[in-house]
Amino acid sequence: MGEAQFGVRHVIGAPVAITRLSEQAIVCMPPRTAKFTLAEWKLSNDQRCRNTEDQQQLADRVLGESGRVRDETAERAEIMKATTDRRIEERIGDIEFNKNELQIQRKEICLELEALSMYKTRLLDCLASLQANALTICRKCLMLRDGRIGIDLVVDEVESALQQEITTILGGQSLLRRVLEQLNEQMRRLRSTRYLLDRDLQYKQAAIDLDKTNLSLKPTDLCLSVYEGYANLDPANISADEYNAYSAKNIQMAAREVTSARPIRMFVDTILKQVIDDLWNAYKKCNHAFHERIEDTKRAKAKLEDMHRETTQKISDMQNNILQLQKALADKEGHTALAHTRLGKRAQRVGAELVRDPPGQALYYECEMLRHSTEQLQQMLHEATSSLRYLLQTQIQLEEDINVKMNTLKIDEVDCMTLRETMDYHSY
Structure with a gap:
């Protein structure tokens, strides 16, 4: 006993060694518990049994309530999912x-x-x-x-x-x-x-x-996730x-x-x-x-052409007229020369034969008439020549006017009207 208190350890087959107090292994022993009575033991067992029965009854109620709540929540979830599906289908x-x-x-x-x-x-x-x-x-x-x-x-x-x-x-x-x-x-x-x-x-x-x-x-899909943010999960701000x-x-x-x-x-x-x-x-x-x-x-052109034809005819007639007048003048020159010659020869009479007799008077009147006729023919020749000149000028003017009308007809009838035939107005 004393050895045990001082930490002396006996080892079989080895010498006894005594260590210092600081190197000893101190083992703390709990104090000895108090002993209970038999009544206390029975009371404890009864209390434990009652507590166990109470916990079992509570567990039975929790199990029953848990099953009911589980079935109810499962049914509610299915109903809500079906309602949501129907609303989504209606919305679609x-x-x-x-x-x-x-x-x-x-x-x-x-x-x-x-x-x-x-x-x-x-x-x-x-x-x-x-x-x-x-x-x-x-x-x-x-x-x-x-x-x-x-x-x-x-x-x-x-x-x-x-x-x-x-x-x-x-x-x-x-x-x-x-x-x-x-x-x-x-x-x-x-x-x-x-x-x-x-x-x-x-x-x-x-x-x-x-x-x-x-x-x-579906609820069993792997792509589902639970939102854990702070913002509103439904940001819709527009009413139906x-x-x-x-x-x-x-x-x-x-x-x-x-x-x-x-x-x-x-x-x-x-x-x-x-x-x-x-x-x-x-x-x-x-x-x-x-x-x-x-x-x-x-x-106008046809009228000018008619006038041109008439003028051309008049020019031809006037040219013939001038030729006839010139021929008449030439003829009058022979008659005049004959009358003058006869008067000249009768002027050579001598004495009482140089008398103013009817032949002499006739020759004198013939000479006067021939002179007057010659003057008339010369006047007419002058007028005919002037008229021919005017007719020729008129002919040239008519030809110019006809050319002007032909140019106008070409522009209006050929050029312009041919162009205007290509004008096309339709309903588009």
Whole structure:
């Protein structure tokens, strides 16, 4: 006992070694517990049994409640999932309905744009034809008619009709350009509306794809995650009424643009018909003026040609007349010489024979008459020569006038009318 207290350890087969107190291994022994009575032991066992029974009953209630809550929450989750799925399907149906309505309006807009594009092509063709064909031809006709010469270079009904036709063409071009501007503005509005519809359709298709993806998800999928952020999980700030109003507004706007675009086509048809009718009227009026002027020129030319033929005949007659007058003068010279010779010879009588007898008087009167006749013939020859000169000048003037009329007829009937035959006004 004493050895144990001082830490003396005995090892079999080894010498006893005594260590210092600081190197001894001190073992602390717990104090001896108090002993219980039998009554306490029975009480403890009974209490333990009651506690155990209470815990078992509590556990049974928790197990029953847990099963009920588990079944209830599972059923609620299924019901909520089914309700959500049904709402998503209904939402997909609503979006697809609005999408179909938008697609119908978009198709109407595309058809209207295609129709307006054809009308725009008609307007551009008409403008190009008026500029390159009609206006150029009218201006060229005016330029060609400036090539008339002499008295035919006159401001006549044809020139006034050409100026009026040019004014009509320019007015028609101005009117068609204004209509084209309105048409382009309407097409721009339709394209803008189509862009808005395309964007709305894109958003609706994306929403449909997202809801279909959500509808296909299952609770057992591995791609699911739980949101643990602080921001609101549902950032939607547009109510269903606002959404429906927005979709209805887009549909109504598209329908309104299509409705407002259709009267423009009728307006373009009316304007084209009016312009073409005005151009045809101006064209016919100008052609009528051309035909009247050509007929007047032809009549004037025919009259000048008749006068030229008559003048040529008169020149020929006058030339024959001059030859006959010259021949008559030559004949009178022989008679005059004969009469003068006879008088000269009778003047050689002598004495009482140099008497003023009837033969002498007759020769004297013959000489006077021959002189007077010669003077008359010379006067007539002078007048005939002057008349021939005037007739020749008139003939030259008539030929010049006929050439002027021929030049005018070539310009009006050949050049201008041939050009005007290429003018084509159709309904485009």
